[in-house]
Structure formats: structure tokens, C-alpha cells
Amino acid sequence: MSALPRARELGLISCHVCGLVCRDNQLEDPACPRCSSALHRRKPYSCARTWALLIAAFLLYIPANVLPIMRTVSLGDVDDNTILSGVIELWQKGSPDLAMIVFTASILVPMTKFLVISTLLLSSQRGTPWARRQRAMLYRLVEFIGYWSMLDVFVVALLTALVQFGFFSEVEPLPGVVYFGLTVVLTMLASQSFDPRLIWDCQDQDD
Amino acid sequence: MTDQNPLNVGGNLPEPVVKHRRVNASWIWLVPAVAALIGLSLVINAWRQQGPTINISFQTAQGLESGKTVVKYKDVVIGKVVGIRLSQDHSKVIVKVDLEKSAGDIAVSDSRFWVVRPRIGLGGVSGIDTLLSGSFIGVDVGKSTQTQTDFVGQETPPSVLHDSRGKSFTLHSGDLGSLDIGSPVYYRRIQVGRVASYKLDDNGKGVTMKIFVDSPYDKFVSNESRFWNASGVDVTISADGLKLNTQSLATVLAGGVAFNDAPGPHPNEKEADENATFTLFDTESNAMAPPDGEPRYIVMRFDQPLRGLAVGAPVEFRGINFGSVVSVRMDYDEKTGHFPIYVGAVVYPDRLGRAHKKLAEIAKSKGDNDYMSYLIGGLVAHGLRAEAKTGNLLTGQLYISMDMVPNAPKIAYNPNARPLEIPTVPGSLDKLQEQMGQIVDKLSKIPFDAIGNNLNHTLADLDSTIKQVNGNVLPAFQETLKGANRTLSTANQTLGTANSALSPDSPLQQNLAGTLQELQRMARSLRTLTDYLNAQPSSLIRGRSKDAPLPDNGTPTAQPQQGSKP
Numbered sequence: 001m002s003a004l005p006r007a008r009e010l011g012l013i014s015c016h017v018c019g020l021v022c023r024d025n026q027l028e029d030p031a032c033p034r035c036s037s038a039l040h041r042r043k044p045y046s047c048a049r050t051w052a053l054l055i056a057a058f059l060l061y062i063p064a065n066v067l068p069i070m071r072t073v074s075l076g077d078v079d080d081n082t083i084l085s086g087v088i089e090l091w092q093k094g095s096p097d098l099a100m101i102v103f104t105a106s107i108l109v110p111m112t113k114f115l116v117i118s119t120l121l122l123s124s125q126r127g128t129p130w131a132r133r134q135r136a137m138l139y140r141l142v143e144f145i146g147y148w149s150m151l152d153v154f155v156v157a158l159l160t161a162l163v164q165f166g167f168f169s170e171v172e173p174l175p176g177v178v179y180f181g182l183t184v185v186l187t188m189l190a191s192q193s194f195d196p197r198l199i200w201d202c203q204d205q206d207d
Numbered sequence: 208m209t210d211q212n213p214l215n216v217g218g219n220l221p222e223p224v225v226k227h228r229r230v231n232a233s234w235i236w237l238v239p240a241v242a243a244l245i246g247l248s249l250v251i252n253a254w255r256q257q258g259p260t261i262n263i264s265f266q267t268a269q270g271l272e273s274g275k276t277v278v279k280y281k282d283v284v285i286g287k288v289v290g291i292r293l294s295q296d297h298s299k300v301i302v303k304v305d306l307e308k309s310a311g312d313i314a315v316s317d318s319r320f321w322v323v324r325p326r327i328g329l330g331g332v333s334g335i336d337t338l339l340s341g342s343f344i345g346v347d348v349g350k351s352t353q354t355q356t357d358f359v360g361q362e363t364p365p366s367v368l369h370d371s372r373g374k375s376f377t378l379h380s381g382d383l384g385s386l387d388i389g390s391p392v393y394y395r396r397i398q399v400g401r402v403a404s405y406k407l408d409d410n411g412k413g414v415t416m417k418i419f420v421d422s423p424y425d426k427f428v429s430n431e432s433r434f435w436n437a438s439g440v441d442v443t444i445s446a447d448g449l450k451l452n453t454q455s456l457a458t459v460l461a462g463g464v465a466f467n468d469a470p471g472p473h474p475n476e477k478e479a480d481e482n483a484t485f486t487l488f489d490t491e492s493n494a495m496a497p498p499d500g501e502p503r504y505i506v507m508r509f510d511q512p513l514r515g516l517a518v519g520a521p522v523e524f525r526g527i528n529f530g531s532v533v534s535v536r537m538d539y540d541e542k543t544g545h546f547p548i549y550v551g552a553v554v555y556p557d558r559l560g561r562a563h564k565k566l567a568e569i570a571k572s573k574g575d576n577d578y579m580s581y582l583i584g585g586l587v588a589h590g591l592r593a594e595a596k597t598g599n600l601l602t603g604q605l606y607i608s609m610d611m612v613p614n615a616p617k618i619a620y621n622p623n624a625r626p627l628e629i630p631t632v633p634g635s636l637d638k639l640q641e642q643m644g645q646i647v648d649k650l651s652k653i654p655f656d657a658i659g660n661n662l663n664h665t666l667a668d669l670d671s672t673i674k675q676v677n678g679n680v681l682p683a684f685q686e687t688l689k690g691a692n693r694t695l696s697t698a699n700q701t702l703g704t705a706n707s708a709l710s711p712d713s714p715l716q717q718n719l720a721g722t723l724q725e726l727q728r729m730a731r732s733l734r735t736l737t738d739y740l741n742a743q744p745s746s747l748i749r750g751r752s753k754d755a756p757l758p759d760n761g762t763p764t765a766q767p768q769q770g771s772k773p
Contacts, residue, residue, distance in 0.1 A: 013223060023220040031226030039223050045235070052235040056242035063249050075339045079275070179245075186238070 006201075013039050043195035047125055050194045054117055057186035060179045061110060067176035070156050074169045082176060083107065083152065105151035106180070113149070113187045116142045117194060124198040132199050139196045146188045153181045258286070258306035263320045263344070265360040268300040270324055270342030278304055278320075278344040285310035288344070302360070304344070314356060317349030317369070321361040333364075363388065367403045372422035375403065376479065378434055378464070380487035383414045385438045385462035392418050393437055393465040399424035402464065416487070418464060428466065431473040434487045435494035438462035452491070470495055500557025502530075504626040507550045507593045507607065508538075511637050516595055516605040522552045524609045530554030532607060550595075551626070552607060580622040587630060590615040595634040605634070 007013065013024040015032035022033065030039040043049075068080035081089065083106045090099035116138045123135060159171040268291050270276070278286035290303035306314060323345045325334045337343065344360075347368045366389045367375070383405060392400035400420035408415055420428055438461075440453050453459050464487065468476070479485075488494035513535065522530035534551035556563040570582040583591070590612045598606040609629065618630040633641075708715055740747060 012220070021220060022223045025222045027223060027225050029226055030223035033221045033224050036224075036226065038226060049235045052239050056239035059239060059242035059246050062246060067249075077340055182242075186242075 008041055013041055015039055042197060042201070043193065046193055046195040046198060047121055050117060050121055050190045053186050053190035053193060054114065054121070057110075057183045057190060058114055060186065061114075061183045064176055064180035064183050065107075067179065068174045069152065069176035069180060070159070071172045071174055072169075073167075073171075075167070080174060083180070102152065102155075105148060109145050109149045110183060110187060112145070113142055113191065117187070117190055120194060120199070124201070127201070135199050136196060139191075139194070139199070142191045146191055149184045149187070150181070153177055153184065256308050258308040258311040259314050259354075259356065260289070261304050261306060261314050261356045261358060263302045263304060263358045263360045264294060264299045265302060265322060266299065266362055268302065270322060270337075271300075271302060271344075272341065276341065276343055278306065278346055279323075280310065280313065280346045280348060285313065285346070286344075302344070312354075313346060313348045314354055314358075315349045315351040316353045316355045317351045318355075318358065319347040319349070319361050319365055320358055321345050321364050323364065326364075365403075366401050367419040371419070373400065373420050374422075374425040374428065374479075374481045375417055375419050376428060377482055377484045378416050378418060378487040379408075379484065380414050380416065380436070381489075383416070384436045384489075386416065386436065386464065387462065390461060391463045392420060393463055394420075394424055394427055395467065396465075397424075399427070426478055428479040428483070429468060429473070429476045430479055430483070431468050431476045432466050432479065432485065433469050433494035434464055434466040434485045435491050436462070436487060436489055437465035437491075465491070467491075467495075469497075497558060497560070499555040502553045502555055504533075505530075505552050505554055505629055506626050507552070507629050507631050509548045509550060509595060509631050510545060511595075511633055513548050513550070513595055513605060515597070515603040516550065516607075520598075520604065520606045522554055522607040522609070524559060526608075527559060529556065529558040550607065580624075580627055583627060583629075584620045584622045586611075587618065587620045591629065592632040593629045594632050597634070 008024070011024045012021055013030060014021045015035060015037060016039075017037040018032060018035040020032055020034045022030070022039065024030075024041070031037065032039055065083055068082050068085075070081050070086065072079045072081065083102075087099050087103045087107070090096075090102060120135055120139060120142075123130060156171075156173050156177045160173050163169050163171040265271075271288055271291055273288055273291050276288040277284045278288070284307075286304045286306040288302055289305045292301050292303075293299070294301050321344070322342050323334045323337055324342045325338045326332070334342075345364060347365055347370075349369055386402055386405070388402055388404060390402040391398045392402065400418055403417040403419045405414055405416035407413075437453075438459070440451060440459055442449070442451050466485075516532065516535055518532055518535060520532045521528045522532060530552050532550055532552045534549075536549045536551070538547050538549055539545075540547055556567075566582060567579065570579040573581070575581045591609065592612040592615055593607055593609045594612075595605045596608045598604045612632055615632065620630065621628065707713065710716070
């Protein structure tokens with residue numbers, strides 16, 4: 001089966017916002033005649049942006065894990081927990097299911113995103129036609145799990161708001177949670193700024 | 208086919224319009240740069256906050272938890288336990304503590320660390336907050352400048368911290384009593400300090416303790432202060448009645464030290480120096496007594512039984528307690544076959560005040576030895592004797608009383624005997640018993656039978672005498688009384704007559720009134736005569752003149768002359 005024609009080859013350009021397809025008249029800064037939003041053949045500087053955001057997310061992921069995210073005070077017993085120590089504590093205190101959920105949401109998912117996005121970026125920049133469908137699936141996976149990676153932040157925010165019983169029990173957020181939240185936001189921005197069409201932009205050899 | 212498609216697809220499609228916008232992709236690299244800056248600042252901050260790491264050894268790691276237990280100074284967290292391990296020889300626990308940078312300078316050689324745990328003692332409860340929050344390590348920051356990283360932790364909190372203001376003093380005592388580290392020190396029943404430490408003396412014959420008196424109370428400790436053990440209840444029964452004396456309920460149970468100035472004026476009183484040494488007395492009364500000075504040992508031989516003389520009984524000289532009995536031993540005298548009792552006593556001559564001072568001076572000037580045995584020999588020759596006296600009639604308790612006995616029999620005195628032997632005289636009760644015996648002897652010699660017979664005879668004689676009196680004397684007496692009665696009635700009649708003569712309507716009374724009127728009239732005519740004679744003395748010679756001229760003023764004669772004026 002021969003390669004399908006690309007929009008560029010057909011001289012077409014589509015609007016990201018309203019979906020209007022225009023004829024590509026090779027202008028410098030084209031804009032949609034209907035909704036006036038900028039038109040791009042591909043997301044501009046997609047790789048550079050994604051890389052920058054990904055690196056920033058990774059840099060912030062380090063303090064997010066090293067610094068404690070939550071302080072639990074119960075009957076005067078002050079306990080500061082990082083993400084990992086919280087997972088360990090949950091596991092040791094007999095809630096392996098909860099520990100698994102937190103571990104997945106807070107460690108597995110961000111790490112997966114880092115790995116997946118950097119794999120996508122590297123493979124797209126090299127222009128290799130290797131496993132394009134699988135890579136596209138990976139991209140969809142990253143988009144999907146992105147919604148759920150704020151779990152830890154939500155937990156801390158909810159507990160802080162709900163558990164305020166003074167001396168008996170109190171939960172307060174610590175700086176780690178801010179870095180974790182920033183990490184999650186940056187990874188989501190990174191996956192958004194990646195243009196999945198780049199996966200298919202290599203030299204057509206296989207199809 | 209592929210060539211036509213683009214034309215066919217884009218034939219009637221709209222064309223994009225131009226919209227200028229700033230295009231610059233490199234700004235996105237600011238995001239990782241900022242993230243890197245944040246990370247770097249965190250690392251630098253952590254590095255800058257990093258203080259020294261110290262190791263503290265404890266007997267046990269009870270209540271300590273790695274990564275959780277904190278080190279607090281004045282309730283401020285200044286460090287955290289980061290590791291707990293056993294020492295090489297497994298005898299101790301080494302606690303590794305990361306101190307904060309700001310508290311780095313507390314790791315000096317005289318800083319002390321201890322674990323704050325809940326402690327419940329008789330003196331109170333401390334560290335109750337750690338029941339819930341868990342133990343923490345307390346620190347008392349030293350004043351040294353020499354840094355140190357390995358410390359030996361204290362098992363109990365130090366009672367005196369480096370930054371507490373006040374003074375330390377040293378107390379010597381025979382035993383510790385119920386005192387402990389942290390026991391309170393009272394001044395006029397106000398807690399002003401506490402016992403900081405104690406240790407057995409090197410020779411094992413006493414206890415030396417350090418107390419700490421807080422500022423500003425430390426200025427009340429003077430060189431005249433006396434310290435006593437305020438533990439327990441002091442019950443005294445005296446002439447004033449039963450007296451119960453305690454410092455506070457806590458000291459009754461837990462013990463304490465109290466101090467106060469000795470009674471009396473203190474001309475040389477001044478504030479005690481830091482680390483001044485004092486003696487800790489057993490009771491307040493002992494503490495307030497004048498200083499005892501050097502003890503002396505004396506022995507006394509008694510030949511009579513000493514029931515009621517116990518070890519500890521007081522030894523008095525002329526009523527002043529200056530020692531106590533320390534031993535009561537029986538001996539056998541082969542020569543006489545008696546069982547003498549030797550009573551040993553410790554006396555404190557200083558308690559006799561100036562008497563002892565003067566005697567000592569005299570003895571010294573005469574070249575006497577330290578025991579003043581020759582001087583005492585002189586006193587013995589003058590009648591110094593010891594005597595066992597009854598102190599309490601109910602219980603029969605004896606005490607030793609020394610006094611100068613007049614006309615005491617001469618006794619051989621050995622000035623070289625050690626300890627000095629003071630001769631004795633039999634006790635007052637023995638003497639009393641002896642005298643009572645003599646009295647009873649004398650009483651038994653009285654011929655009560657003969658006395659009774661004589662008395663009987665006398666009474667019979669008396670009886671006959673009374674009979675005689677009744678028979679003869681009384682009738683005569685009755686006659687005499689009747690005569691007297693008559694005489695009295697006659698006297699009564701005489702008085703009635705006199706009374707009627709003096710009544711107002713009696714002729715005697717009227718005659719007297721007439722006579723008085725005559726006399727009055729005579730007196731009046733006599734006065735007229737004297738008046739006349741007074742006015743005209745010549746009448747006495749010439750007789751009465753016809754007319755007496757009136758005194759003349761001359762005014763009527765002057766009237767016509769005044770009226771003749773035209």
C-alpha cells in the first residue's frame with residue numbers, strides 16, 4: 001500500500017481551533033480566515049518546547065521526591081512524609097492496595113511519562129519509521145494518564161482542608177507537594193506541545 | 208493520480224490571511240532554566256543549613272527514633288536524630304544527630320545532652336508532653352569554646368543549667384538522708400534552689416553535695432548561714448506543748464534542704480562566696496545551735512545502778528547541754544567485788560561559750576596539754592563531779608549532770624588517764640532514797656505506844672476538869688448575869704428622866720428662853736448707850752444736851768446771792 005498523501009503535499013493547512021481547512025498559500029504567518037487563530041503546518045518548535053518542558057519537569061521532580069510533601073500531626077506526634085516514605089509507611093501499616101495506588105500515581109506515572117515522551121521525541125527527531133503505530137499508542141496513553149497524575153496533590157489538598165483538629169490530628173502541606181504539582185503540570189504541557197504528527201513525518205519507506 | 212489530488216482538493220478552499228506575531232522559540236528554554244535555578248537554590252540552601260554532625264552515647268535508645276526524634280534547646284528544634292546504632296562493645300547506644308547550621312556552636316565540650324522523657328517523682332512530674340509527642344533530646348549549652356563531636360549523654364536531666372543565674376555551694380553531711388538530685392532548697396519556706404549533685408567522700412565517711420541557689424536568692428546565703436536537712440516531720444514535745452514542724456508536704460515525702468541565718472547578731476556577716484562550704488545538719492535545732500567545735504571524750508565511773516541511762520542521753524554542765532553519752536559499759540572491780548559502770552561521753556567544750564575559751568587560755572598560759580587535764584584536775588579538786596540525774600520522772604530517763612559539788616570528798620585524780628576520767632557522786636535520787644531511809648529509821652525509833660498512853664491520861668484529866676467547871680462555875684455565872692440585867696434597867700430609867708427634862712415644853716426650857724430674851728433686851732439698850740456716848744462723849748460729864756446739831760453743808764445760804772442778779 002502506498003503512502004497516504006500529507007496535507008503539505010496537497011497544499012492544505014488546517015486550523016487547530018475551528019478545524020477549517022485552507023489552501024496553503026505559503027504565507028509567512030498564516031491565520032485562519034474564519035477564527036483568526038494562527039495556522040501551523042506542524043506545532044511550531046514542538047521538539048524544542050517538549051524537550052525544555054520535559055527537562056524542567058524532571059528537574060523539579062527531584063525536589064518533589066526528596067522534600068517532604070505532607071506533615072501529619074496526630075496527638076502531638078509529628079510525622080513528615082515524602083512520597084516514597086508515605087508509600088512505604090502505607091505498605092507497612094497494612095494498606096498495600098493504597099500504597100500501590102499512591103505509588104502508581106506518584107512515581108510510576110511520572111516516570112512513565114518521562115520515558116515515553118523522551119522516547120517519542122528521540123525517535124521523531126531521528127525520523128525513524130520504527131513502530132509508528134505503537135508510538136502513537138504510547139502518545140495516547142501519555143495523554144490519557146496525564147489526567148490522573150495529580151492524585152497526590154489532590155490527596156494533600158483534601159486532607160489539609162478536612163483534617164484540622166488541632167492537637168488531635170492535623171495535616172499540613174509541605175514544599176514537596178508544590179514541586180510535585182509543578183512536575184505534573186510541566187509533563188502535561190510537554191505532552192501537549194508534542195505534535196504526534198511528527199511520528200509520521202519520516203521518510204516513507206515501509207508504507 | 209497523486210498529482211491531481213492536491214489541485215482537486217484545494218480548488219475552492221479559502222486561503223489563510225496574514226497575521227503577524229512575534230515568533231521566538233528560545234523563550235521556552237527559560238522554563239528548564241528556572242527549574243534548574245530552583246533546584247540549585249534548594250541544594251545550596253540545604254548545604255548552607257547543614258550544621259555539624261555529632262554523636263551522643265546513651266545507655267539506652269528508649270524513645271529515640273531515627274529521622275524523627277529532634278534535639279531541642281529552649282523548646283526550639285535545633286537538630287534531628289539521623290541514626291542510632293550500638294557502640295563497638297554493645298554497651299551503649301550511639302545516637303547520630305545532625306545539628307542545624309545556626310546551632311552549630313552548641314557542640315562544645317561542656318554541653319550536656321539528655322533524653323527528655325516523662326518522669327514522675329515525688330517532687331513533681333516533668334516531660335508530660337513527651338508522653339504523646341515522643342521523647343526528644345534536651346541540651347544544655349556549655350560555655351566552652353572548644354568544639355567536640357562525641358558526647359556522653361546524661362541519663363537524668365541536669366538540675367542546674369549553664370544559663371541559670373545563681374551560685375553553687377558545697378554542703379558536707381554525714382549521710383544523704385532522703386535527698387536526691389533536684390531536691391529543693393528552701394529559704395524561709397520559699398524554694399530558692401535545688402541539689403545539683405552529690406557524691407560520697409573519698410574516705411567514705413560522709414557525703415558532699417552541691418546545691419545551686421538561684422539568683423536573686425543567692426545573696427541570702429551568708430557566712431553565717433546554717434543548712435539543715437528539712438526532710439520529714441520534726442515533732443518536739445516541750446513545755447510549750449506538742450510542736451510539729453515541716454517545710455512543705457513535698458519535703459515530707461521527698462526531702463529537701465533548708466537554710467537560714469543563725470540566731471543572734473552577726474557583725475561580720477557577708478554574702479557567701481561561690482562554692483563556699485557549709486555543714487548540713489540533721490535538724491534545724493542542731494543547725495541553729497552554736498558551733499560544736501572539737502569533740503572530747505570523757506569517761507565516768509558510777510557505782511550505783513544506772514537504770515534509765517541510754518546512749519544519747521545528754522551531758523550537761525550546770526544545766527547547759529554540751530555533749531551526749533556514747534557508751535554505757537559494766538566492769539568488775541576485783542578489789543571491792545563491785546560492778547562499777549563506766550559511762551563514756553562525747554562533749555563539745557565549745558558549747559560552754561566563753562567559760563571554755565577563758566579556761567583554755569588560762570590552761571595554755573600555764574603550759575597545760577591539749578586535753579587541759581591539769582586544769583580539769585584543779586576543777587575536780589574544787590568539787591567538779593558528775594552525777595546521774597533523773598530527767599523525766601515519768602519515764603525515769605537519766606542524764607549526766609556535771610556541777611561543782613560543795614564539800615565533795617577528796618578524790619584521787621589521774622591527769623594522764625586517756626580519756627579523762629571525771630569523778631562522780633551518787634545521783635540525787637539515790638541520795639533521796641538514802642535520806643528517806645534514814646527518816647524512816649528515825650520514825651521507827653519514836654515510842655508511839657508510850658505517847659499514846661500519856662495522851663490517854665491527859666484526856667481523862669481534862670474530862671474531870673470540864674465536869675468541875677460545869678457543876679460549880681456556871682451557876683455562879685448565871686447569878687452575875689441577872690445582877691447585870693438589873694443594873695441596866697435602872698440606867699434606862701435615868702436616861703428617860705433626862706430625856707423629859709430636855710423636851711421643848713418643859714419649864715426648864717421656857718425659863719431659859721425668857722432669860723435669853725432679857726439678855727437680848729439688855730444688849731440692845733447697851734448698844735444705844737454706846738452709840739450715844741460715841742457721838743457725844745461730853746455727855747458723860749455734862750449730861751445730856753438738848754439738841755444735837757446736824758452736819759451743815761452751807762448750800763441753803765448761797766441761794767439768795769445767786770438769785771439777786773438782775
